[in-house]
Amino acid sequence: MRRHQLAQMLILGLIASAGGIALALAIDWFPKVGSHQADRIDTLFDVLLVASVPIFVLVQSIVLFSVWKFRMRPGEELKDGPPIHGSTRLEVVWTAFPALLLVGLCAYAYSVLGDIEKAKPNSMVVNVTAEQFAWHFAYPAAGGGKPVSSDQLYLPANRQIEFKIRSKDVIHDFFVPEFRMKIDAVPGITTKIRVDTRNQRRDYPVVCAELCGLGHATMRQTAHVIPQAEFDSWMQRKEKEAQST
Amino acid sequence: MTVARRLQAPGLPRAGLGLLMGVALAYAIVLPVRSLYGFDPVLDGEAVTIVSLLAAPFGFLFGLGAFDYWFYWASGRPTRAEDHSGHGAKSWRDYFRVNTDHKVIGIQYTVTSFFFLLVGGALAMLIRAELAQPGMQFVSTDGYNGLFSVHASILIFLFIIPVFAGLANFVLPLMIGAPDMAFPRLNALSYWLLPIAGTMMLLSFLAPGGSFATGWTAYAPLSTDVPVGQLFFTVGVQFAGASSVATALNFLVTIITMRAPGMSFWRMPLLVWANFSTSLLVVIATPFVAASQFFVLLDRALGFNFFVPDRGGDVLMYQHVFWFYSHPAVYIMMLPGFGIISEILSVKARKPIFGYRMMAFSLLAIVVLGFTVWAHHMFVSGMQEWIRVPMMITTAIIAVPTGIKIFSWLATLWRGVLHLDTPMLFALGFLTMFVLGGISGVMLAMIPVVIHVSDTYFIVAHIHYVLFGGSLFTIFAGVYYWFPKMTGRMYDERLGKLHFWMTFIGFNATFGPMHLIGLKGMPRRVADYADQFAGWNLFISLASFVVGLSTLVFVYNMVASWRGGPRAEANPWRALTLEWQVSSPPPTFNFDEVPTVVGGPYEYGVPGAVHGVFKKPAEVTATAGGQE
Amino acid sequence: MEAASVAQTDHHHGPPEANRSSRVEPQLLGMLLFIISEIMVFGAFFTAYFFIRVVQQNDWPAAGTELPVAIAGVNTAILLSSSVTLHWAETALKRDNRFAFKAGMLTTFLLGATFLFIQINEYVHIGFAPQDTAQGSIFYGLTGLHGAHVFIGLLLLGMVTTRAFRGHFSAESHRGVEVPGIYWHFVDAMWVVVYTAVYVL
């Protein structure tokens, strides 16, 4: 009778997990994909879902099954369960299995990390400076001239951008959800992230993700990703302005 | 009693006097010093505030009489030998005195911290009211920052941590067969530090410039240049921290030196094991949060340069020091709950805990691992990059000992006889909800994912699934479970079940969707947000009010049952552990004679099994069956 | 580890005698645990020291300042000798030699006070302030934190000494000397670490 209860429970569990995974993958969790990093991170997240949903469902179904089958029936008020003190075999299993699973996930996450931070040739540097409560952007000029500074963030499409981020006052955090990348702007040091923009024209929100005072909530701007040619002409215009002033 | 004599006798009136004298002292110190150094203005509000925040509490404690005995002792005057007048509570007034009885202190602790749950929760209600729609409705932006900062600080430092200490204070000495804690006066002192810390944090709302508004993490350098309200956190944390260190020290000494004969470490109930591990964490980790706030205080008040980059200071140092405490702190807020669940599940499933020793070892494993993962809160902080991957691995590995506990509990349920009353419902609710919070935690450990979701509502979801679905559910379970023992009355089962279902459903409706809006990119700690999130936030706010109401049901149940509930018998749950072998509420001195332990604490289903007997060891040792 | 309990029979005048489940004295264990958390407080300050001196790679001491290594060395000797005299006093008490006990406590107290005085004097003449540089901050932070502990230690020693002169304590009951004593020894040991880290290295 015991074995067949276990089997019963496992079958229910498997069905539920399958359903759970399907549901979890069906839900659209993320904002638009705006960068190569976003692709990799979304996949990693889906893998994590596939790994963890069964664990979650397993726990739920054991609890629900026990409530259903083993709850105290009238007349059992004084009844006790069987005095089972443990089983070394089981304990080894549920120590080793999660450990292996986690090591595997860490290894995968590690490879993804390496990929989303890999430097590409001809990547372009944008210097980001945060202050309460606004973002400033500066582009090293092509001819090594005076850097072009702008309060609008324009980015060439299909190009790796290396953001070098500084802060004038307190800690802020440069975050573009569609890029899936963020890093703190820390007074005294320069932090950096790399983003490979998609080959498509689009505007994305830039938000400050680290509490920085009363204006924190409103410290938002827009990142305009535009074709390379368009970007170059924008740069030229900006450089002229820079020279003239 | 004449006013004069009132003010001389220890008690609240004298405490009030002491408080005023503390403030007076602050002026007496600050004014001369500042004029001496020729500072201008001589009367500086912030300086006086700082000194008062430090001096007034001590004045209060002196007045209350928390130190009287030690003064007599130190000055070598004859100390009144403990006449036990400090034991037991004859009327409600005794709960407002310095009382050395661990049962009275336990109740003081529990009731006080539940008051702070209501306050912190009420603040959460305001948070949700503001977030119900995009744009600003009720509060200013930094008014909002103040709301969630106080909300979190109150609920962490004045609810979760102390309420566990309170429950253990009442139950633990009984469980190990001790007549009281090892240091009853220290115990009383650590309780009275709590109201001080809590009042201080709430008073910050009256400070010019508003309450502290830098989150419960109070990152420098923001915390060093915001208005004076911040100081109420900086200093308040010192008192809360001192309180928990003192209690932890007390628990450790009590557990090590005062166990009943026959109560070997491997016969201790898992609640005792849990508090043992937690106390280790507290004693080792808490000094770091104290220091982190010292640094902020020094930078602010005396112009030190710990966090001033131009002068060679290091901004990230704050986060390392803070999280070296505050990660262990999250286990300080969970391990005692693990203990409670172990007690309840085995009693309510009428089965021995599955794998008792592994349960104990996994607690210790979590303690050790807990100190090796702090930087997982700093994955996007710009710290040295090489630290990240080692911390990712240790963080993920912590899931293993936690998993051992979860699976052992499930195995304890298997083929048991489940009594599905309120404590059991909350215990099962914990099992199901904490796993979700834990799993989202493991996702957060994966650096690429956390780069995206850090500082978003995904984190807020994780926080509440572990702290509410985890810690708070275990606390509710524990309070219902020991309510008969603590008050001598039974709670109302129907209201209890209503409370559970409202909380369970409201909780999931509130915090479940936060995972989604977080992944979609809604940052945390914002009073205003993009319109795309408006729908979900309205839903969340409505759901959160259901949780709020459910808590009021709980409060009503507790108050009404305590005053008019049916009398509880000594052992309504047919439990084996020692606290249930004495009357409800327990006699003033716990036991007529210290019991002798002859077996394990969870031998349900073993015919004729006993855990402790109330005979003198001499007569017992014959019948005592070897090990567990 | 189970010591047999002495369950007392008449339970009307107070709680039953607690069973002693460990050979360790509760007071000693308590003080030991307290010292552990004290060590962690210093640990946090040393973390700050590490970040400011090593991670930030600031020069040490800050450019244009120097630390009076020699004087501080003498001061170290003074503090350490106070540990010796304290030990002397304790052993004297256990041999019921009251005069040596009182003398020992007094010298210990005076040596401690001297240390603190010299420390403060050093602050006055050292020529830089905590407000100048982060190095200054952590210098005053570490030495000041330790100074505060010396001060508390002196309060404890002061109480013990007064009680000693009032004729308290005896070869049988000396817990009230030992427990503060442990704390004082800890304060001394911790100074050696601070001295090495701040002045020598």
Ligand code: HEA
């Ligand atoms: C009770 C409190 C508590 C608990 C127990 C936990 C437990 C865990 N937490 Fe959580 N955490 C917080 C409270 C808590 N946390 C708070 C308050 C914050 C926010 C602080 C702030 O910034 O304000 C936070 C933030 C936080 C972060 C930082 C996110 C960020 O700000 O960028 C991370 C990252 O790694 C993390 C991870 C974890 C992990 C891995 C666990 C693990 O211990 C969980 C282990 C448990 C399980 C995994 C479930 C049971 C296990 C099994 C069923 C076995 C099989 C499972 C697998 C193989 C997956 N937490």
Ligand code: HEA
């Ligand atoms: C134990 C911990 C705990 C608990 C129980 C809660 C409970 C709740 N929390 Fe809290 N929360 C935190 C710990 C906790 N929280 C932490 C650590 C943070 C991070 C803060 C930071 O970023 O620094 C946070 C942040 C946080 C945020 C994010 C703020 C932001 O980032 O902008 C939100 C938003 O919805 C929120 C909501 C809630 C809600 C709706 C509840 C509900 O469960 C509350 C339910 C209501 C009650 C239990 C009270 C019921 C009483 C009444 C309704 C009236 C009676 C009142 C009186 C008599 C005075 N919390």
Ligand code: CUA
């Ligand atoms: Cu800038 Cu938040």
Ligand SMILES: [Cu+2]
């Ligand atoms: Cu953590």
